[in-house]
Amino acid sequence: MAPRENSFRKAVEARSATPMVYLSTQLPRWVVPVLLVILLLAGLAVTNPLGALAVLPVLAFVCWLAYLSWPSIGVGGRILRIVVMAFLLALIATRLGAF
Numbered sequence: 001m002a003p004r005e006n007s008f009r010k011a012v013e014a015r016s017a018t019p020m021v022y023l024s025t026q027l028p029r030w031v032v033p034v035l036l037v038i039l040l041l042a043g044l045a046v047t048n049p050l051g052a053l054a055v056l057p058v059l060a061f062v063c064w065l066a067y068l069s070w071p072s073i074g075v076g077g078r079i080l081r082i083v084v085m086a087f088l089l090a091l092i093a094t095r096l097g098a099f
Contacts, residue, residue, distance in 0.1 A: 012067065012068070016064065036057070039055065044091070047095060062084055063085060065081075
């Protein structure tokens with residue numbers, strides 16, 4: 001890995017650590033997963049652009065986790081993450097009327 005990529009990854013890890021520490025210390029552990037499930041269910045249920053708006057934070061969270069875990073996971077984990085991100089993107093596109 002090039003030094004620039006490594007420093008960028010470290011910067012992303014450092015910047016994202018503060019909000020995650022806040023979420024993990026100030027809120028009960030169940031709040032974030034329940035909120036993500038509620039947003040995903042809302043995105044599945046609502047068939048207009050508001051559904052796409054509900055799925056965007058879920059996609060952002062999944063992309064963030066995939067980026068941080070990418071170097072330490074195997075091929076199967078990478079494929080699974082790509083499939084989940086593609087599903088969420090397709091869901092957003094359908095809610096926006098692209099399909």
